[in-house]
Amino acid sequence: EDEVVETGGGLVQVGGSLRLSCEGFGFAVCGNYMTWVRQAPGRGLEWVSIVYDRGDSYYADSVKGRFTFSRDCPTNTVVLQMNSLRVEDTGMYYCAKVNWNYGLGVWFDPWGLGTLVTVSS
Amino acid sequence: EIVMTQSPATLSASPGERATLSCRASQSISSDLAWYQQKPGQPPRLLIYGASTRATGIPARFTGSGSGTEFALTISTLQSEDFAVYFCQQYKNWPPFTFGPGTIVDLK
Numbered sequence: 345e346d347e348v349v350e351t352g353g354g355l356v357q358v359g360g361s362l363r364l365s366c367e368g369f370g371f372a373v374c375g376n377y378m379t380w381v382r383q384a385p386g387r388g389l390e391w392v393s394i395v396y397d398r399g400d401s402y403y404a405d406s407v408k409g410r411f412t413f414s415r416d417c418p419t420n421t422v423v424l425q426m427n428s429l430r431v432e433d434t435g436m437y438y439c440a441k442v443n444w445n446y447g448l449g450v451w452f453d454p455w456g457l458g459t460l461v462t463v464s465s
Numbered sequence: 466e467i468v469m470t471q472s473p474a475t476l477s478a479s480p481g482e483r484a485t486l487s488c489r490a491s492q493s494i495s496s497d498l499a500w501y502q503q504k505p506g507q508p509p510r511l512l513i514y515g516a517s518t519r520a521t522g523i524p525a526r527f528t529g530s531g532s533g534t535e536f537a538l539t540i541s542t543l544q545s546e547d548f549a550v551y552f553c554q555q556y557k558n559w560p561p562f563t564f565g566p567g568t569i570v571d572l573k
Contacts, residue, residue, distance in 0.1 A: 379562075381509075388552065388564055388565075388566045388567050389501075389509065389552055389554075389564040389567075390564070391560070391561050391562040391563065391564070394559075394560060394562075402560040402561075403560075404560070404561050405561075438508050438509070443514075445515075447515070448496075448514055448515035448518055449496075449497045449499075449514065449515055449556050450497075450556040450559065450562075451499045451511055451514035451520075451554075451556070452499070452501075452509075452511065452554075453511040453520060454511075455508040455509055455510070455511075456508060457507075457508055458508055
């Protein structure tokens with residue numbers, strides 16, 4: 345059964361950086377699309393970024409230019425490098441495997457338990 | 466960007482009742498819609514994709530329907546473990562993927 349586990353969250357000041365990691369189990373992260381979704385405390389879900397199996401990545405406008413989503417294939421890990429952090433980046437960050445089917449589309453499963461990022465002013 | 470809305474914001478119901486949650490897209494997304502369930506302190510869990518296909522292990526009491534701009538998630542007979550928040554998500558035009566604000570299903 346596929347599983348993902350996130351690490352790397354913590355408390356950081358405005359303008360600082362954090363590096364989130366997501367390790368895949370039971371599948372190859374470099375053979376799949378992977379994504380990050382975040383959730384501010386008590387709020388809904390916000391898509392953050394996706395990396396394709398080819399390695400190219402796309403970002404929400406809210407993080408474009410500040411976050412970088414990359415892969416480390418030998419360790420079966422994807423990494424979200426977050427720079428110039430803002431208070432509004434605070435939240436739980438979830439990593440998920442992206443499943444794709446030509447007829448049925450794209451969905452996120454499984455999700456990790458998440459890692460909490462707190463940006464303080 | 467496609468905007469997703471959900472109604473009601475909160476649905477209060479009792480175990481054994483039927484619950485119907487609605488999701489609307491700002492433009493047609495065909496059947497490119499997923500539903501997720503989230504319980505407090507847990508990550509979202511995939512329920513439905515392709516608007517109506519249940520994910521592996523999801524009980525038959527969960528049914529997704531709709532296409533175009535109007536979608537519904539029906540829980541035929543609410544069980545105690547179904548009280549949670551439900552999010553819809555479109556994947557017609559991505560990136561970005563967009564989620565609805567969620568519907569809370571709580572105990573009446």
